[in-house]
Amino acid sequence: xxxxxxxxxxxxxxxxxxxxxxxxxxxxxxxxxxxxxxxxxxxxxxxxxxxxxxxxxxxxxxxxxxxxxxxxxxxxxxxxxxxxxxxxxxxxxxxxxxxxxxxxxxxxxxxxxxxxxxxxxxxxxxxxxxxxxxxxxxxxxxxxxxxxxxxxxxxxxxxxxxxxxxxxxxxxxxxxxxxxxx
Numbered sequence: 001x002x003x004x005x006x007x008x009x010x011x012x013x014x015x016x017x018x019x020x021x022x023x024x025x026x027x028x029x030x031x032x033x034x035x036x037x038x039x040x041x042x043x044x045x046x047x048x049x050x051x052x053x054x055x056x057x058x059x060x061x062x063x064x065x066x067x068x069x070x071x072x073x074x075x076x077x078x079x080x081x082x083x084x085x086x087x088x089x090x091x092x093x094x095x096x097x098x099x100x101x102x103x104x105x106x107x108x109x110x111x112x113x114x115x116x117x118x119x120x121x122x123x124x125x126x127x128x129x130x131x132x133x134x135x136x137x138x139x140x141x142x143x144x145x146x147x148x149x150x151x152x153x154x155x156x157x158x159x160x161x162x163x164x165x166x167x168x169x170x171x172x173x174x175x176x177x178x179x180x181x182x
Contacts, residue, residue, distance in 0.1 A: 007074030109139030
């Protein structure tokens with residue numbers, strides 16, 4: 001590493017970051033589409049895809065937390081203002097927490113409905129809790145609000161990343177990008 005090359009995340013961290021990002025965008029999109037889809041086979045398939053993707057995100061986020069504990073994070077550039085350091089830390093903690101909690105709340109809501117929770121046709125997850133339609137409705141409302149919060153934080157995260165890459169050009173974006181350029 002030279003002075004011109006900023007410290008970077010480990011390759012496994014980059015793979016998990018971008019893979020989970022794509023899965024989250026897809027799950028949020030399918031979740032939003034479910035609200036306007038007519039009942040029927042296509043909607044049932046979309047629900048199954050949404051639920052399985054959520055459980056995949058949960059598993060990958062557990063792995064991501066472990067990898068983060070092992071590898072840590074490269075430092076931000078020395079001149080990064082304190083408010084940006086705090087905002088970055090808070091947004092990462094919020095995203096990690098939501099991306100673990102949201103699938104768990106969805107799993108609990110599906111269990112309380114009760115409905116099956118298939119994993120891409122390979123197996124079904126067992127119910128977390130017993131059947132309770134009222135509780136299920138509450139859990140799915142919470143799940144929906146968590147999705148909105150994730151969407152908002154992701155939008156800010158993307159804007160900040162693009163700003164660092166195109167305006168600041170301070171190496172922050174490159175820490176999580178593949179390749180060698182600074």
